[in-house]
Amino acid sequence: MRSKTLTYLPALDGIRGVAVLVVFFYHAFHWLGVPGWLGVDVFFVISGWLITRILIKERVKNGRINLGRFYLKRFLRLYPALLTMVAVVTFVMLGLGILVPTLLSDAVVALSYTSNIAMSYFGTYMMPFRHTWSLATEEQFYLLWPLILVALFAFKLSNRTLAILTGGLAVAGFMLKITLATVEYSPLANTSALLVGCAAAFVVADKPWQSTPLAYLGVAAMLVSIAGHMLGLVSNFAVAAVVILSTPFLIFHAASGKGPLVWCLSRPWLVYVGVVSYGIYLWHYPILFILRTSTDLSGGALGAVAVVLTGIATVLSHKFVETPFNALKDQIGTRQTARDAGPFCSDRTGPHNGVDVLDEQGAAQVPPRRDDVSLGGRHSPG
Secondary structure: OOOOOOOHHHHHHHHHHHHHHHHHHHHHHHHHHHOOOOHHHHHHHHHHHHHHHHHHHHHHHOOOOHHHHHHHHHHHHHHHHHHHHHHHHHHHHHHHHOOOOHHHHHHHHHHHOHHHHHHHOOOOOOOOOOOHHHHHHHHHHHHHHHHHHHHHHOOOOOOOHHHHHHHHHHHHHHHHHOOOOOOOHHHHOHHHHHHHEEEEEEEOOOOOOHHHHHHHHHHHHHHHHHHHHHOOOOOOOHHHHHHHHHHHHHHHHHHHHHOOHHHOOOOOHHHHHHHOOOHHHHHHHHHHHHHHHHHHOOOHHHHHHHHHHHHHHHHHHHHHHHHHHHHHHHHHHOOHEEEEEEEOOOOOOOOOOOOOOOOOOOOOOOOOOEEEEOOOOEOOOO
């Protein structure tokens, strides 16, 4: 269910759809050579942009940010579906006799949003929940970024200054990404894309802006760099930088522009994939792991079965878990007045001319990243 307070733009869900399909094809049809981790970078940019926009909107509307309400809404949006997936997968694996000695402890780690730390610094393998490293990264971002914003807003900095400051942090984050290549799942190694999205939100905070030429140039740069990477001509870091820096222009165009690119991203089937992309992310990886460890399927047959099973699990999760809890989430604060905001608020600020252009649904629809395509190890870093 989408928030009724924000304008819904299907092309933005189309971007999500493309990103999650890239990751799914990387894991299910790995011989195609698609660099699936780039889908994660796209999702991180979208998440940074979206969450910052939501927080800016609340600050402008209410003069403060209600952190307690924000955290509760994020919890209702994300945790029930995660808990359902972990519980069902654990039950199925135990029922099928698939023996993973650390299954139960890894399930606890996944549910605690610490997979990225466990994998980076404690050697935890996290099968079949290895993909939850990206959820952990997002959740840690959701925990810290609002606190940082409240502190920054207290200095009454302009949105332009905040964009420059956040952009500088994004550059520092990318340097950390290079420095910490050997611990690629570390939260410190995955801040750059999130911060680029945050900076992009400040860029359009006062006035919507988009450039059609830059959007098309960004798409072309993505395609060329990805092709170069698949041919071994472009490094992982270089292609990631191109994708991360190009994504904001694509988001701006999808939000405010029109034309062939927006039309393509707004196709109903692709929009639907974007709407349910969180479920696709949650279910496809453990389903592939179970199929590879309990059947003789391989190649295209394995991928085809995974498509069907992931689709079924995703639709059921979306209908019976995500939609009811999203409805509950959207009821929170609908009648809350400023006096109800409580102590978790920043100071009142001045007027704001920005417009909200993205629904709150799916803020953290982040697919798994550079896990080994055989589900048995790690992809080369970077």
